[in-house]
Amino acid sequence: MTWKHPSSPVTKKFKVQRSTVRVMATVLWDAKGVILLDILPKGQCINAAQYCSTLDRRERPGLLRRGIVLQHDNATPHSANLTLQWLQRYGCEIFPHLAHSPDLTPSDFHLFGPLKRHLGGMAFEAECDLFNELKNRFAILTLISFEWVSIRCCRAEKNA
Template sequence: MSKRITPFASRYCSILDRLKEAIRRKRPGLLRRGVVHQHDNATPHSANLTQQWLQRYGWEFLPHPAHSPDLAPSDFHLFGPLKRHLGGMAFETEDDLTSELRNWFDNLDVDFFRVGINSLLSRWQKCIDLHVGYVEK
């Protein structure tokens, strides 16, 4: 791994550390049962440092085929509603945008996330059945 990439992988691993701590606090038994994690193939996600982190904590990693928006919950479930929410809004500062985003996320019902994750199962199955990494809706 090149030195140029290391800071990004280190940053991603620190995000995973925070995620692990949040899971430990909010769902204590989950870490003992095992975590299945999905991320795309961005360099920080596939870096040796990240792979070592996942192995150290025994997290299972779901591979993500390149160019597969059907398998990325942010692409198929999150960005559409977020775009509709922000449509027509204008922000004076980056802080105003950040505040609006935090407010939007804070007010999402837990079912919003459940639906997105559960729909991932059928999308994965469709890709497996068709032997492809990308399928239409």
């Protein structure tokens, strides 16, 4: 405690706040794990052309075959004519999920929930450090979560 004269000005205490950086990413995954992680450059938004370009990247050979069921919400890039034409060309079926549905999608529950809990409170010096942490974390989540999901799905199929 310090003594001050009553007429001396009050010292201001500045609060240091960390700025938050939002990262836009497209994550494609199935029961075997993350197929593709596409992180957009800072300030870039996803549109139908970008989304179709991401879908065209084949990280796992033989992935695009007839009978693929894709779950995504009805956001503009997902419901644009260009995207619908792409999905029709590859014979993909859409399993709809409303953008503002109170139900969690599997991605929210198995991918983004654990990711947010892991990254909470972390600070990164550079964007590339954040991207590397995202890639590493998705690899870890793949090993842990999807094994559990696969076992659970197999058990559910046997009980049905």
